[in-house]
Amino acid sequence: MKNIVLFGPPGAGKGTQAEVLKEKYQLVHISTGDVFRYNIKNETELGALAKSYMDKGHLVPDEVTIKMLNAEVEKNPEANGFIFDGFPRTEAQAEALSELMDEKGSQINAMVALEVDDEVLVGRLIERGKSSGRADDANEEVIRERIAEYYRKTDILKSYYQAQDKYYGVDGVGSIEEITERLSEVFDRI
Numbered sequence: 342m343k344n345i346v347l348f349g350p351p352g353a354g355k356g357t358q359a360e361v362l363k364e365k366y367q368l369v370h371i372s373t374g375d376v377f378r379y380n381i382k383n384e385t386e387l388g389a390l391a392k393s394y395m396d397k398g399h400l401v402p403d404e405v406t407i408k409m410l411n412a413e414v415e416k417n418p419e420a421n422g423f424i425f426d427g428f429p430r431t432e433a434q435a436e437a438l439s440e441l442m443d444e445k446g447s448q449i450n451a452m453v454a455l456e457v458d459d460e461v462l463v464g465r466l467i468e469r470g471k472s473s474g475r476a477d478d479a480n481e482e483v484i485r486e487r488i489a490e491y492y493r494k495t496d497i498l499k500s501y502y503q504a505q506d507k508y509y510g511v512d513g514v515g516s517i518e519e520i521t522e523r524l525s526e527v528f529d530r531i
């Protein structure tokens with residue numbers, strides 16, 4: 342199994358790249374943001390809870406997110422491996438993911454991080470907000486709060502995976518194809 346955490350701040354391009362890479366490497370793509378949005382659209386209890394945090398640019402509580410992620414993984418018993426996009430975002434989530442992989446007799450092979458400057462991120466998210474219909478992209482204050490939340494809780498995961506020799510940083514600025522190429526070089530090595 343090849344299990345990869347695709348990492349980076351909001352707007353780094355994780356979702357776009359995961360869509361391409363899942364086909365190329367025959368992996369199951371799990372995006373926690375997409376699962377939350379699906380629940381919001383279908384007006385589930387989980388959706389209502391997630392929305393109250395997402396609208397403010399905050400992270401959804403760990404307990405809820407971890408439970409949901411476990412369920413998504415369990416839905417794919419035949420998977421060749423996973424691309425995790427938007428998870429883990431806290432140290433508690435990283436620990437939970439490690440336990441889940443252990444239970445499967447597997448592990449996270451790598452964290453591959455897209456590196457993009459903050460001001461480029463804000464610009465991309467404002468631009469995406471014009472057409473995505475995503476509430477959290479429509480307001481610059483919420484966008485900046487998401488980036489702040491990233492530095493408060495998520496950025497630290499780089500050192501978590503670096504300590505296990507599993508961190509790979511990739512320049513996230515360029516054309517979609519160029520970035521796929523850079524990511525593929527890492528995917529091929531691990």
Ligand code: ADP
Pocket residue numbers: 350351352373374375377394395398399400401402403406426427428429430431434477487
């Ligand atoms: P982006 O990376 O552009 O912020 P996502 O679609 O990954 O977009 O996530 C949107 C929102 O969903 C986040 O701002 C957060 O509120 C919530 N979310 C997604 N993944 C997680 C997670 N692992 N833990 C907590 N909240 C999450």
